[in-house]
Amino acid sequence: MxxxxxxxxxxxxxxxxxxxxxxxxxxxxxxxxxxxxxxxxxxxxxxxxxxxxxxxxxxxxxxxxxxxxxxxxxxxxxxxxxxxxxxxxxxxxxLSGMTGARVDPVARTVQLEGGALNAHLDRETQAFGLAATGGFVSHTGAVGLTLGGGIGHLMRRLGLAVDAVRGADVVTADGTFVRASAEENPDLFWALRGGGGNFGVVTSLTMDLQPLGPQVLAGLVAWPAAQADAVLAFMRDFVADAPDELGLMANLRLAPPLPLFPPEVQGTPIIALVVTWSGDIEAGERFLRPLRAFGTPVADAITTKAYTAHQKMLDAAVPHGRHYYWKSHRLGPLTGEVIDVICTHLGSITSPMSSVPIFCFGGAMARVPEDATAFPHRDAAHDINIVASWLPEQAGESDRHRAWVRGFFDALAPHSRGVYVNFTSDDAQSRVREAYSPTQWDRLRAAKTVWDPTNFFDRNANIPPA
Missing domain, CATH: 3.30.43.10 (Uridine Diphospho-n-acetylenolpyruvylglucosamine Reductase, domain 2)
Structure with a gap:
């Protein structure tokens, strides 16, 4: 070109x-x-x-x-x-003007346009007491998230976002329109569910929905960084045999200046566990007692609230326009060595806006066969995303923040089990191969050769034609 x-x-x-x-x-x-x-x-x-x-x-x-x-x-x-x-x-x-999310409450499906955000998906589906797994931030694009796999608070109960997809409308590289489903163009349908934006412009997705909410038991419990190693080990063991109704992630950062945190804690390193219990509220209260009683928390904000409100809980921490840089690994269970690396690098964090979310897998998402979609390593335990964030007026400090991310990332590299394709950054081209199993990679390249043989759609974590 x-x-x-x-x-x-x-x-x-x-x-x-x-x-x-x-x-x-x-x-x-x-x-x-x-x-x-x-x-x-x-x-x-x-x-x-x-x-x-x-x-x-x-x-x-x-x-x-x-x-x-x-x-x-x-x-x-x-x-x-x-x-x-x-x-x-x-x-x-x-496609940012194409934000429709049309729910069929009888069939329990939603037809989601290509520019719709998680907030659009949640608002329309929750009006009918239904849901699909969406991302952790409500202003993320729901279709782009899903094409890469789609992890979220509900993935242990409902599976990944991609597991709910039943069909897609696609404009291909020659400008024609096709439908992809298990019955129509099944090779394209398989590739779209985890292969990202490599195969065409997805103008809409049809997704299955499941009953949920509208109230969930959710929020966070936080501890000082001195307890981070113990909290991470507790999280590892607590989630291992937890019911599917539990969604759980850790977030390590400096405590923000919010009323939730005592003044003496604000600005100091903390670890928080973000909880989403999507089942019976009383059963959730009983199940979460050991978590809330563990160690010496400095904050406990778990409460019954609307699922749509919980989905926006992390929005303020990652606003539009701030500068971001991150790197990511997929991990197995958190060994003592991995926990030591995480706690050490939390102590050297360079920005009060940076954070290290650690997402817990398992449950429904782990029971989907590996070859059903192009999302690999479903038996992994966690994804860790090392996120540096700073203000536009601090652009001169970007090298320092990037160096923190890279040092942290390199220290965890011996423990890596690949990468979630949606979490690739400036390493997208060098690491895209790590995002898939060998069988998935060959199958994706074959689909790319059929649907985009000249690699017109190359501004992505690119899968080249075979």
Whole structure:
């Protein structure tokens, strides 16, 4: 493909005229806002942004890029830390205006448009007392999350987000529309469920829903960092035989200046366990007593609340526009050696906005056969994501924060069992192979060869054609 270095914006007038949406070019007043994504560290200047409103717009945008030898990216929620949604000097196919989430309460399904966020999914499904696994942050794109697998608070009870997918509407690399399901184009359907954005523009997903809530028993319990090693060992053992109704993650960071934490604790290293009990509330109260009584907590905020409120609990910690950098590992059970590495590097954290979430697997997601989808290592115990975060005005400190992430990541490397493809960052191209088993990798490359033989969709954790 040819990269346009001095784009002639008049070339996009015909595309603009053909869309229900519109085309934003560098001269447009809204250009700077339209090219921004969640990670403020990403600062790219597309030749144009096609803000699509439906499938016909997406088809037209793909064909325009192909006809004009333009590189293209696809934006859903724009939440990938690597900024895959935007590119320099190419066309952004922007689905962020396509946020519909249509629930069929009788069939217990939702049809979710390509730009819908977790917040849209949760709001519409919970209106009917239904849910599917969504991410841990409500402003994450739900479809992009799902295409990579989709971990979330409910994964131990309902499985991964990808396990609920029953069909997809897809615009392929030649600008045509196809349907993917177990009956139609099953090779594409399999590849979409874990293979990310490599195979086409997914304009909608159909997902199964399960009864849930609207109230859950959820929140966090926090301890000072001096107890972190004991808390992590407790978490490992507590979740190992826990019922599916328990969702659990750890989060290590400096205590934020919130009323939840005593003044003397704010700004000091802590470990918190974030709990989601999605079953009977009284049974949950009984089951969680040992967790809440463990050690000497400095905060306990577990309470009965709306599931939709709990889904937004972590939003304020990861707002749009802040600068982010992270690296991730999939891990087995937390050995003493792994726990020592984690606790040591918590002590050297470089920013009060950085954090280290550790997600607990098991339950329903672990009982799905490995070959059913393109999500690997379902028998792993945890994912750890080492997240550095700092303010835009602190850009001069980025090297220091990145170095903390890399040192932490390298220290855990001997214990790694691969990587969750949605958590790849600037290492996406070098680590994408680690995100899949050998059998899955070969199958994904075969599907890529059929559906995108020229690798048109390459702004992602890229799977090349065979």
């Amino acid at each position: 040819t990269t346009i270095t001095a784009p002639d914006t008049s070339a996009f007038e015909a595309l603009d005229a053909s869309l229900t949406g519109d085309v934003v070019v560098p001269e447009s007043p809204e250009y700077d806002a339209a090219r921004r994504v969640w990670n403020g560290e990403v600062d790219r200047r597309p030749a144009a942004i096609a803000r699509c409103r439906g499938v016909a717009d997406v088809m037209a945008a793909v064909r325009h890029a192909r006809d004009h030898d333009l590189p293209a990216s696809v934006r859903g929620g724009g939440h990938a830390v690597a900024g895959h949604a935007v590119l320099d000097d190419g066309l952004v196919i922007d």
